[in-house]
Amino acid sequence: MTRISFNEGWQVQPKISIFTKxxxxxxxxxxxxxxxxxMLDIPRVPDMQGGPSTAYFPGGAVEYRNTLDLPEDFDIRRYTLEFQGVYRDAMVFVNGAFAGQCPGGYTTFHVALDAFLHAGTNHIRVEARAHQDSRWYSGLGIHRDVVLIESGLVHLAATGPRVRPEIVDDSTAMIEVMADVLNESTTTRTVRVAVDLLDADADVVGTGAAPVTVLAGQSVVSRQRIPVHRARRWSVENPYLYRARVRILDADDECDAVETTFGVRTVQADPIHGLRINGEVVKLRGACVHHDNGVLGAAAPRAAEDRRIRLLKGAGFNAIRAAHNPLSQRMLDACDRLGMLVMDEAFDMWTDSKSNFDQSITFPTWWESDLEAMVHKDYNHPSVIMYSIGNEVLEAASSHGALWARKLAEKVRGLDDTRLVTNGVSGNVGIITQLLTEFQEKAAVIREQGNVNDLVAELHDLLDEVAAPGLITGMTEEIHSVVDVVGHNYDDDRYAGDLERFPHRVVVGTESLAPRIxxxxxxxxAHRHVIGDFTWTGWDYIGEVGIGRVDHVRDDQTAPGPHHPWLLAWCGDIDITGYRRPASxxxxxxxxxxxxxxIAVARPAQPGTRPIxxxxxxxDTLGSWTFDVEAGTPMEVEVYSDASEVELFLNGRSLGVAPAGSAHRYRARFEVDYEPGELVAVARRDGVAQERTTLKSAGPVSSLRLLTDRLELKAADGALGFVEIELVDGHGILSTAADRQVRVRVEGDGELVALGSANPVQDPDFGAAECRTFEGRAMAVVRPTGPGTLRVRVSTDGLPGHVIDLHVEA
Incomplete structure (x- = not known):
């Protein structure tokens, strides 16, 4: 089996009907x-229905076109296209004929091309649509990799072999390798399936081989168990990977071959010990992550997915939850390689819709194939320890919802019983759904009386009723009973009660509020049965605009609510350019x-207003002591510290000592009159000064600073360079109060892919070569086009330009 990237040579345009043409x-x-x-090329619509959810992107329909050239003897080979994600309702045509489809926007699917091909040039067309089908920014089009799979008539399945490690003792593992062998010839064939297991140094550590007979037009499963002695375990701290090489041999000829990585590790969960990986207790320091890559939109190239995982792990996370759709294969590869645990999630809705044209429409007929695709994708990835079958589904508190949950959970277990199954349930959402009719009936009576305040009070009474532990407990008991790990969304106040009422339960916080961490x-x-928490959210994202915003209003005002041109949710620990915010x-x-x-300093606000x-x-803070305000302006300063108290100094003067540590929610608070200079926080433990940190005010911006985590790139598929652009003063201090337009030009062996900032309120053109910085920063994404030197030249009015060279290897 030859797997060839099919990412090059595509053309895209809006799809219009044949009659319009x-x-x-x-x-x-x-x-x-x-x-x-x-989607990024479609103008936003400020007054569109549901605009805040999708960041005012209206959706649309597009078609992609490419060609495939084949020799005269093409029919002795088999050709398949693997689409790792097309958003959404993908329709694939080959030489004008329908060849395959996939409604799911994040599902890997395969299209067999053979029945539609001919010698010479073949034309491939892929259609995609997006419209009122998502609660967040979805993107549009072929947002993940496409692979062309070429094989002989007797070949391995396009999904590849499945590798199942089993620990025998402390030093030995049995590796079961399962391979589907297909015979598309016209005669019965007996071939030999050979397996080599290789360690990280490419040394063979185990082998196996067995004959396999396959009838014409049928398939069989080859299953071999191979011991590996002194097997090294995969873990977050040491993500050690092996490779399995599977070959089909016909006499001395190699008919097909494929390699896959895998890791050796165990996963257990029980209420006594909690979660154990390789026998050691692990608490999940988790982040929910949406699929978009900021200035790249929904596109998921290898380097971007890899960078996100590196930065999330560097910020202290050891686990991510896919929210709320299966992760890309590229991100799973990064999690395997870097040591990040994964909860992969299948669905955001089942049969009850959350948007007018969402996945609920196709769920009843496609749920099995969607789950099969997710499990096949995840099977060999040691980072994946848990599958989630849903998120805040509206059926959660109903008996029929529990029936669906049982069906989904058992389907997953039938495909893979080595991992845990969970379901992100919001008891409040499920209960409200069940009580909606009752509330509507009460509301109708109150409306006739014309008393809006009574209507609001009735809603509060209903919510109080919903929050009653007994009601939620009873109505969600069955749906929780079908999974291995109970997932609570925003229900951390139920952890202790769950232990008392259901001592057999293992619990995870599948979604939680960052301010309560x-x-x-x-x-x-404190609770062994609670195995971790996943915050909303680890990385900021496009859509659900402004759910993390802070408005400053007078006492007689309410918050205005999100509106165009808001773009981002603004609730991530890390912003869309990869910069850590104070919450991180x-x-x-x-x-x-x-x-x-x-040190986190509140952004200045109008006098007489309060944050809401x-x-x-x-x-509403940032880690800076550079503000465009008059000296003497009152400033609120928070210092985060685990020490018992913090002393704050401004330009060498002590401003006092404030309590901190866990007893004071890790915050020491100060009121400071602004004065440019040096702000120093000193952690005091038992009255003794210990750790300290310093913020310095920036002077006038005098230069640009370009930063990148990698000066060397590979001229390979999915390779990108990320260049951070900063405005700094003469001492190299970042200026957060003097934003300006910056321009980027790429020279040599590369091209500019995207440019932008983390400003949550903007009307973006990430494909342009110019943007405005936000709090002194912007980011350019570049792509190598061949080996050589990729030069990034950045300029801005009134300052010297700056250049950074990236070396590109073949």
């Missing part, structure tokens, strides 16, 4: 390289991974 000229086709997000983490650590450092402190204090935000909102 009769009367208007076709739009120009744009040459693109996959993965690609066509200290309170939640106390419970996670606070979380690191709570996790026990940081002792150095962190939603439950997802962090304080």
């Amino acid at each position: 009769l009367f208007q000229p076709a739009e120009d086709q744009e040459l693109v390289r996959l993965p690609h997000d066509a 200290d309170l939640i983490w106390d419970q996670v650590m 450092y606070f979380r690191e402190m709570v996790f026990g991974l940081r002792t150095e204090p962190y 935000g939603l439950n997802w909102s962090w304080t």
